[in-house]
Amino acid sequence: MAKKTSVGGQAVIEGVMMRGEKGIATAVRLENGEIEVDFNNSIPFTKKHSVLNIPIIRGFVAMIESLVIGMKTLNYSASCFEGEAEPSKFEKWLASVFKDKSNDVALGFALIVSLMFSVGLFFILPTFLSNLLYKLKADKFTVNIIEGILRVGIFILYIYFVGKMSDIRRVFEYHGAEHKTIFCYENEEELTAENAAKFVRFHPRCGTNFLFIVMIVSIVLFSLVEFNSLWEKIVYRVILLPIVAGVSYELIKWLGKSKSRLSDIIAYPGLKLQNLTTNEPDESQLEVAIIALKAAEGIDYSEDIKRFNRNPDRDETQLEEAVTRNCGNTVGELLNTANAILKENDIESYIIDSQLIMAKALDKTRIEVMTNREAEVSEEQAQTFWKMIKLRQKKMPVKYIIKQCEFMGINLYIDEGVLIPRPDTEVLVEEAVKIINNKQYNTVCDVCCGSGAIGIAIANEVKNTVIECYDISEDARKVAERNILDNNFQQRMKFYNSDMLNEAIKGNKKFDIIVCNPPYIPEEVIPTLMGDVKDYEPYIALCGGKDGLDFYKKISEQAVECMNSGGVIVYEIGDDQKMQVEYILKENGFSDIYCVKDLAGRDRVIVGHL
The missing domain is CATH 3.40.50.150 (Vaccinia Virus protein VP39)
Structure with missing residues (x-):
């Protein structure tokens, strides 16, 4: 059964932004092949202020916050490739007027312009064009239907033509890497490029799905009230946008959790639309997405980034393969090697940790492990054991690794959240x-x-x-x-x-x-x-x-x-x-x-x- 997470993300220029339990992390592959990570542990507004977490309201707040974060991460990823370019006259003017706030002002201006462009292209333009049908004596129902078709059509055509640009195609590849990595994590598989590559690149919580649902919800809500004046109709649509965003947000949250037939039907068009907004990533792009996700979830990625930086075309040697060849195949032999590895990594509880991990790998109790050191361990069990030892080697708490904890004599399921x-x-x-x-x-x-x-x-x-x-x-x-x-x-x-x-x-x-x-x-x-x-x-x-x-x-x-x-x-x-x-x-x-x-x-x- 898939692990439910709240991890979300966004593709940026030569990188991926992930938002997880610990914060927001953006990983970018630099021109020299190294991966640079930017981390921010900010808490979402909807968690800081309970009034903003009310259904519908939280959707609009989350949308605005996502736009702000998206702009910031795009700016960050772009800055990794700018070099020492001379500031423009506009940038110099901003700096002279707003001093150290100039970047925030520029970001706010860009956000307002982006919102105005989106509202104008996807909402005002379809309303204006469909309104011309009244001159052909069309009835209100027909005009509303045509307006909805125009809105969805303009949206799809815009994505299609933007996706033809070479730089955007590259971003869409990182978008695919983001989805595959999240799927790999949700299904509790080890985060490697090979494992992530097995998953599909279409995710039900994707922003593409959200935007498509916004289009559909707007068609329904905009049809509820009719105005004789074109400008009254346009103002009504603009005013209603926060509610459209809020309703769409609640739907996308439900789609991410639900496994019903109805949710599959609703999600289907948005998933198909991701054929336009995602492309198949390569191994190096999956590695960047993995680093971003681990950083956002607070998982140690130091060893990963060393491997990914040193030689992107490497033949990776897994820890479990190396030690399995040299330490025998009995419980005692495996424990002795694991003890040495954990002790070398300054883990004081290395003996009990190795025993608990072995018990988990064998589906036995710790007492059974301690009293059966001569028992042989299968290759599959050994690989499971070494994967968990590798996590403990990186200082992950053993209770997160084995997914259980005893409290007042009760066995509890425990996870990183x-x-x-x-x-x-x-x-x-x-x-x-x-x-x-x-x-x-x-x-x-x-x-x-x-x-x-x-x-x-x-x-x-x-x-x-x-x-x-x-x-x-x-x-x-x-x-x-x-x-x-x-x-x-x-x-x-x-x-x-x-x-x-x-x-x-x-x-x-x-x-x-x-x-x-x-x-x-x-x-x-x-x-x-x-x-x-x-x-x-x-x-x-x-x-x-x-x-x-x-x-x-x-x-x-x-x-x-x-x-x-x-x-x-x-x-x-x-x-x-x-x-x-x-x-x-x-x-x-x-x-x-x-x-x-x-x-x-x-x-x-x-x-x-x-």
């Missing part, structure tokens, strides 16, 4: 269970739930609880819902995509107890964290804003609206945040506040009563 549950969080669960049992509570809310570990552990300890889990991340939805199902708690637990407690407030929900392990690391601290945390765990699940307290402030304020009288809130905190979180709770009407320490004697959990 969610935070790995830690033993410290068990202190929160234990305190929450104690409160639930003492007060006979049964309605529980796990907000910022991630993998669902806290809610599932509470459900496992207290049998009569009903638990709702909230998280803004689509990756969290996938992981939490799988864990709820795997542990057979679907009758008592439900997941909701929500920016903190927004959906609970909208639904007028009331809870006896709210538990939360929010993102609480100050943003300036994140770059100083260990590599396996900052490079792999989702930024959205780590960053608590400038002071690390953003989520405590917002959730404490929201909790008052969705808690029963006498309810309790239980937070996990950083070991230096006790006083600040206590103050936040008092400011929002909570009392009887106390702190619980972890096994190391650090402040770990704060409890407040409403």
